[in-house]
């Protein structure tokens with residue numbers, strides 16, 4: 001059964017690897033060019049919790065993934081004033097059977113692409129539509145080429161064109177938050193033991209996340225309520241200055257990281273998510289990763305969810321032959337968890353950007369007292 005995968009991001013590439021391990025013929029079509037950076041709308045840094053790393057372990061890729069990024073020692077949530085609200089030791093053996101790894105999106109997608117034979121991954125191949133008969137599905141690529149297979153998987157991200165054609169009413173919705181992000185050299189005054197820490201700083205209506213994606217480089221992400229975030233400005237230097245002002249109350253590395261990032265390399269995005277869908281497939285066509293269940297990036301679990309989808313889809317192909325049955329099995333394995341992540345990401349986003357002082361205090365107290373096991377289950381499984 002030949003599988004066409006539209007989209008060669010984390011989800012599409014992981015699915016191609018997982019399906020090829022089950023001897024299924026696969027072809028991936030990605031709109032981006034060979035040397036291009038990941039899509040500008042998604043952040044260039046990501047983390048893989050133990051659950052995702054266990055899947056890479058099964059695929060024989062855990063060592064390479066760890067080598068391409070930073071094995072995290074701790075995750076910490078702090079107030080903007082520096083008070084620690086919550087912290088977890090991420091060392092393998094402490095509570096987890098696998099490490100958590102932070103890395104750049106480009107490093108992960110290059111690594112995954114490098115494990116596929118060259119003929120499998122087709123770049124600069126934008127899918128513009130598809131049609132289905134009883135026996136097969138045909139994808140129409142830009143410039144008029146057509147490619148055929150028995151199954152088509154839309155792994156084309158949060159703004160999926162495959163999803164638009166399957167379920168036209170399922171459009172992304174605004175979260176009311178804006179995010180700026182960039183990558184900067186790690187601040188030199190950072191104590192070395194903090195180099196492997198995922199740090200999440202919560203202020204009044206604003207968050208700042210630091211992720212050490214390489215040995216000496218930090219991905220940072222500043223999320224604010226849209227009503228309080230700097231307006232888009234034609235001059236990047238003005239936008240950067242305004243962002244730095246907004247984060248002036250945040251501790252040490254925050255200002256240094258914004259300062260060290262070239263103004264034109266700071267990306268501003270209005271964050272969206274997708275309301276949970278009742279179905280991720282119709283006929284021979286199904287959705288995977290953000291195309292199926294884009295969540296607000298508040299929990300940072302999107303890449304791990306896409307990897308879990310890839311694994312579940314491959315298992316479903318083991319158990320069934322008919323495309324409808326494969327997709328039904330895959331949804332059965334994945335839909336509840338993905339919906340939970342969508343819901344919690346949205347809640348955490350709202351919570352992290354609470355408006356009033358009493359809501360901040362309530363939020364900080366709740367986090368201080370939150371049962372560690374529940375937080376671990378949400379974030380790290």
Ligand SMILES: Cc1cc2nc3c(=O)[nH]c(=O)nc-3n(C[C@H](O)[C@H](O)[C@H](O)COP(=O)(O)OP(=O)(O)OC[C@H]3O[C@@H](n4cnc5c(N)ncnc54)[C@H](O)[C@@H]3O)c2cc1C
Pocket residue numbers: 006007008009010011012029030031032039041042043044045046047125126127128155156157158160161181221269270271272288289290291294297300301302303306
């Ligand atoms: C605004 C935003 C910001 C985010 N920021 C972060 C972050 O900072 N850190 C983090 O961990 N996660 C972040 N996420 C979530 C994370 O990016 C995703 O959950 C994760 O990348 C899912 O992978 P995916 O493969 O499903 O989609 P994507 O990584 O989006 O990959 C989709 C792929 O499809 C291709 N494509 C799109 N349209 C077509 C087409 N018509 N034909 C062919 N190919 C096509 C694209 O080129 C791309 O390679 C963010 C998501 C959004 C929407």
